[in-house]
Amino acid sequence: MEIVVFLLFALLALASAVVVVSHRNPVYSVMSLVVTLLSLAALFVLLGAPLLAALQVLVYTGAILVLFLFVIMLLNVGRETPSGGTGRGQKIGALVTAAAFGLVVISLLWGRFVGIEMPALTVEYVALKPLARTLLSKYLLVFEMAGLLLLAAVIAATVLARKVGKSRGETV
Amino acid sequence: MIDPTEFWLLAPEIFLAVAAMLLLVAGSIGRGVRNRPAAAVALLSLVATALLVLWAYGKGGSSEAFLAGMFVLDSYALFLKLLLLIATGLTVTISGRFLEEGGYRPGEYYSLILFAATGMLFMVSGYSLLSIWISLELMALSSYILAGYFKRERKSNEAALKYFILGALSSGVLLYGISLLYGATGTVHVGELAARLGDLVSTGEQPILIAVGWLLLAIGLYFKVAAAPFHVWTPDVYVGAPTPVTAFLASASKIASFAILIRILFEALPALKADWQLITALVACISMIWGNLAALTQDNVKRMLAYSSIGHAGYILIGVLCASEEGLWAVLFYLLAYAFITLGAFGTVIILEQREYAGETYSDYAGLARRSPFLAASMLVFMVALTGIPPTGGFFGKFYLFAAAVEAGWIWVALVGVLTSAISLFFYFGIVVQMYLKPSEDTTPRPMPAVGLASTIAICAIVTVLLGLVPGPLVELAKASLIPLP
Numbered sequence: 001m002e003i004v005v006f007l008l009f010a011l012l013a014l015a016s017a018v019v020v021v022s023h024r025n026p027v028y029s030v031m032s033l034v035v036t037l038l039s040l041a042a043l044f045v046l047l048g049a050p051l052l053a054a055l056q057v058l059v060y061t062g063a064i065l066v067l068f069l070f071v072i073m074l075l076n077v078g079r080e081t082p083s084g085g086t087g088r089g090q091k092i093g094a095l096v097t098a099a100a101f102g103l104v105v106i107s108l109l110w111g112r113f114v115g116i117e118m119p120a121l122t123v124e125y126v127a128l129k130p131l132a133r134t135l136l137s138k139y140l141l142v143f144e145m146a147g148l149l150l151l152a153a154v155i156a157a158t159v160l161a162r163k164v165g166k167s168r169g170e171t172v
Numbered sequence: 173m174i175d176p177t178e179f180w181l182l183a184p185e186i187f188l189a190v191a192a193m194l195l196l197v198a199g200s201i202g203r204g205v206r207n208r209p210a211a212a213v214a215l216l217s218l219v220a221t222a223l224l225v226l227w228a229y230g231k232g233g234s235s236e237a238f239l240a241g242m243f244v245l246d247s248y249a250l251f252l253k254l255l256l257l258i259a260t261g262l263t264v265t266i267s268g269r270f271l272e273e274g275g276y277r278p279g280e281y282y283s284l285i286l287f288a289a290t291g292m293l294f295m296v297s298g299y300s301l302l303s304i305w306i307s308l309e310l311m312a313l314s315s316y317i318l319a320g321y322f323k324r325e326r327k328s329n330e331a332a333l334k335y336f337i338l339g340a341l342s343s344g345v346l347l348y349g350i351s352l353l354y355g356a357t358g359t360v361h362v363g364e365l366a367a368r369l370g371d372l373v374s375t376g377e378q379p380i381l382i383a384v385g386w387l388l389l390a391i392g393l394y395f396k397v398a399a400a401p402f403h404v405w406t407p408d409v410y411v412g413a414p415t416p417v418t419a420f421l422a423s424a425s426k427i428a429s430f431a432i433l434i435r436i437l438f439e440a441l442p443a444l445k446a447d448w449q450l451i452t453a454l455v456a457c458i459s460m461i462w463g464n465l466a467a468l469t470q471d472n473v474k475r476m477l478a479y480s481s482i483g484h485a486g487y488i489l490i491g492v493l494c495a496s497e498e499g500l501w502a503v504l505f506y507l508l509a510y511a512f513i514t515l516g517a518f519g520t521v522i523i524l525e526q527r528e529y530a531g532e533t534y535s536d537y538a539g540l541a542r543r544s545p546f547l548a549a550s551m552l553v554f555m556v557a558l559t560g561i562p563p564t565g566g567f568f569g570k571f572y573l574f575a576a577a578v579e580a581g582w583i584w585v586a587l588v589g590v591l592t593s594a595i596s597l598f599f600y601f602g603i604v605v606q607m608y609l610k611p612s613e614d615t616t617p618r619p620m621p622a623v624g625l626a627s628t629i630a631i632c633a634i635v636t637v638l639l640g641l642v643p644g645p646l647v648e649l650a651k652a653s654l655i656p657l658p
Contacts, residue, residue, distance in 0.1 A: 104384055137174055141182075141242045145294060145306045148189055152287045152310055155196060156317040159280050164323045 006046055013039035026077050030068045037061050048121040051128055178239050181232045184224040184253070185293050191217035192286035199279015207271045207278040211264050211624075214282040218261045218289070225253045225293075235656075237299035241361045244299040251504060251653035252296040252431045259424040259511045260289040265628045266519045267416040269621075276321060285420065288314035292428035301350045301360040301440070304432050305343075308396070312339050315425060319413035331412025338395070338405040346392025352385030362440045370443040386441055390448060393436065396429040399485040400459040407466075410478035415525060418474065419518035422481045423511040430507060434492055434500070435655065442658030445495060452493035453585050459486030460592040467599045472532050473521055476599055477514075480558060483592060484510060490589055491573045494580035495658050497651075502572035504650035509557070509565035509639050516632025517554040520547055523621045523629075537603050539612020546626070548607045550633040555600040557636045560593050565639025572647075 016035035023029050037060045044053035124130055135143055179186075195213060198205050229250045237244040264285060271278045291310030298304035316339060320332025354360055357368040372382060395402040410418045437448050463483030470476040488510075491503035524531045524540075524547070541548040557566030570593060577586035621629075639646060 104380075107380060138240045139242075139302070140174055141239045142300070142303050142306055145303065145310065148287075148290065149306055149310045149313065151193075152284070152291075152313050155280065155284065155287070156313055159284070159317050160320070162323075 002046065006043070009039040009042040009046075013043070026072050027069070030065055030072065033068075034061050034065050037065070049126045051126050051131060174240055175238075178232075181228045181238070181245055182243070183228055184221045185290055187224055188217060188221045188286055188290045188293065191221075192283045192290065195279055195286065196283040199277060199283065204277055205279050207268050210278040210282050211268055214264045214286060215261055217286065218257050218264070221289075221293075222254055222257045225250065225257070237361075237363065241363070242300045242303045243294075243297050245297060246655065247653045248431075248435075248655045249297045251649065252427065252507075253293050255508055255511060256289065256292045256296065256424050256427055259427065259515065260285060260292075260420070262512075262515045262519075262628055262632070263416055263420040263424065265624045266419060266515070266522055268624055269522060270322075270414050270416060274322065274324075276323075281318070281321060284314045284318050288318070288420070289424070292424060295428045296431040296435075298432065298435070299362050299439075301353070301362070301365070301436070304436070305347060305350060308346075308429075308432065309343060311425065311428060312343065312396075315339075315417075315421060318417040318420065319409055321417065322414050325412075327412040328414065329412075331409045334405055335409045335413075342392050342395030342402070345388050345395070349385050349388030349390070349392060352381055353389065356381040356385060362435070365440045366442055369441065373443040382444075383447075386444055386448070387451070389436065390451060393429065393433040394455055397426060397433060397485050397488075398482055399455050399489060400462040400482055401455075403459070403463070403482045403485075406482055407475050407478045410481070411472060411474045415474065415518055415522045418478075419515050419522075422477070422518065423514045426481070426485070427507050427511060430488060430492075430503070434503065437492065438495070438500075438655055438658050445658045449493045449495060452489050453582060456486045456489035456493060456585060457588045459483060459489065460588055461486075464592040464595045464599075468595065470599070471534055473534060473537070473603065474518075474532050477517060477521070480596065480599075481514070483596065484558075486592075487570060487573055487589055490577050490582070490585055493585070494576045494582060496576060496580045497654060497657065498572070498576035498579055500654050500657070501647065501650035502569070502576045504653055505572055505643070505646055506569035508646060508650075509569045509636065512632045512635045512639075513554050513557045513564075513566060516550060516629050516636065517558070519625060519629045519632065520551045520554065523547060523625060534602055534606050535610075537606040538610040540607040543612060547621075547629075550629050551607060552604055553633045553636055555604055557640070559597050559600045563637065563640035565636045565643070567640055568643040569639075 013036050016032040016039065019032035020029045020036060023032065037056060041053040041056040041061075044050070044056060191213070195205075195210060198213075199210065229245055229247075232238075233245045233247065233250060235244065235246040264282065267281065267285075270276070271281060288311045291307045291312075291314065294307030295304060295311065298307055316332055316336040319335045320328050322328030350360065353365065353369075356372065357365055359365050359368060369382065391402060395405075398406045410422065413421065437452075441448060460483050463479050463481070463486060467476045467479035467483065470479060488503055488506055491499040491506065493499070521532065524536060537551075540551070553564065557564035560566045560570035562568075570589070574586040574589055577583070577589070
């Protein structure tokens with residue numbers, strides 16, 4: 001049963017991810033990204049991390065992708081026009097690189113998995129309270145640094161979005 | 173698990189971040205701050221941060237990581253933090269001109285510089301792949317915007333976009349490698365990672381998960397230090413970005429990236445030493461050859477310096493791949509010398525620039541010795557130093573690196589280094605020939621540059637020569653700032 005559910009969502013995630021990069025209409029791309037992220041959320045549930053799944057749905061599908069849609073619709077982005085910049089050599093190069101990397105990943109899956117034995121996720125690991133405790137004790141420094149990073153990102157977005165004056169004398 | 177008093181040792185980083193935020197607030201009240209006060213505040217906070225770094229090191233400096241193993245304040249971090257603060261300070265002093273002439277707001281500019289510097293301070297102290305990665309992103313994100321700060325210029329927009337896309341790609345590669353290593357070992361802590369990798373590797377068969385993981389990690393880092401063949405972003409970004417920002421990227425950003433490259437290779441991956449030595453040797457040779465050959469064909473001085481910085485990344489990697497004491501302190505010496513040389517060279521380019529991008533070609537330097545002897549003399553010092561000719565810091569930097577390589581048995585790599593240095597003579601001295609031997613079409617003497625800019629160039633030139641005359645003290649300092657060898 002579990003393997004069926006896994007295969008279903010894994011294939012769904014892969015297929016919709018292909019649509020994200022291949023479709024020319026950005027709205028369709030975003031909608032398939034929603035499917036990808038929802039399937040990943042389902043996989044998180046299978047792995048025994050329901051909180052992560054809930055966060056994935058809330059933050060990614062709920063907030064970020066809706067924002068994507070807003071931006072695309074507000075900017076009225078049409079179908080992606082072929083830019084002509086991608087030459088033949090570039091395409092071949094991309095394919096060869098992708099194939100090489102794919103081979104590496106496949107051999108990684110085929111090879112015997114050697115690594116540290118990790119305990120299975122239990123409630124003590126993934127419930128909200130222990131998660132919050134870990135985040136604010138062991139990972140406190142990283143947590144605060146992420147806050148700083150987000151602040152820098154906000155400043156960056158503001159600087160980029162500010163209107164540019166035409167003449168050189170004008171303050172930008 | 174965390175002792176709250178340990179946060180006192182983060183005082184320099186916290187102070188710098190707060191200073192960045194205050195500058196930001198000051199810049200957005202009313203008409204904003206003017207360039208001079210903003211630069212003064214930025215400089216003062218960098219000086220205060222340097223003092224706080226010394227204080228924190230005196231209070232709790234040791235090679236033991238704290239804050240749950242995320243942060244380390246060893247002598248290696250101390251050396252690099254002070255060096256990064258100096259490089260950032262010199263960047264601030266050469267930034268005024270383009271902000272004033274272009275009418276760009278200084279508040280956000282200096283604030284972003286300080287944010288990037290905060291990220292760098294965290295980077296060199298990072299002792300967990302997680303904290304290293306997040307601080308790297310803090311630096312990178314600020315740099316993307318700085319590269320696009322000339323918002324009216326298409327070239328600057330292009331630089332920011334290219335830098336952002338390729339930077340995001342390389343960060344993704346880096347993170348992918350980290351996640352694979354985490355999958356294999358179950359830890360991101362540098363020390364634990366080394367121990368567990370050692371156990372796994374010593375069992376005989378090296379799992380492919382680890383091989384792919386560390387390779388992706390290393391590739392991400394080579395991207396960040398702009399080593400060939402992962403350098404494609406460098407020339408366009410260096411040319412398109414405002415020149416002070418280019419100087420910042422070529423000095424401070426490069427130093428911080430090398431700091432984490434060395435920390436990760438030496439302290440997290442000692443078990444894979446033979447593997448990464450070989451890969452680093454290849455990357456070093458490709459960088460030296462490609463960087464120097466491509467620089468030969470350039471007509472734009474900024475683009476030439478961009479390719480030359482790729483070549484210099486190759487020279488520094490020589491010291492890294494030795495994995496010996498000599499190699500490591502040679503790298504630290506070189507990073508310091510290179511920071512001063514680069515900042516000085518780009519500072520001179522800034523003075524000669526007119527209307528944002530003009531005045532950057534070789535022929536614009538014709539007859540400079542007649543028009544401005546000071547600028548020509550300092551540019552001469554920087555070009556001599558970049559080539560690696562005595563009596564400059566560049567000579568000893570290269571000499572120590574090559575000597576370390578020979579001692580560690582990497583003679584062929586040192587040979588490539590010597591040969592490519594000989595090639596570099598042609599393009600560095602192309603500028604010297606223009607300055608001293610070619611007549612100038614424009615005979616008006618140049619107006620004296622602003623005091624801040626001129627004194628920065630003078631300081632850089634003096635330090636470059638001093639390092640070539642008395643390298644001893646710095647060598648002793650670098651020798652005291654080593655991390656455990658793999």
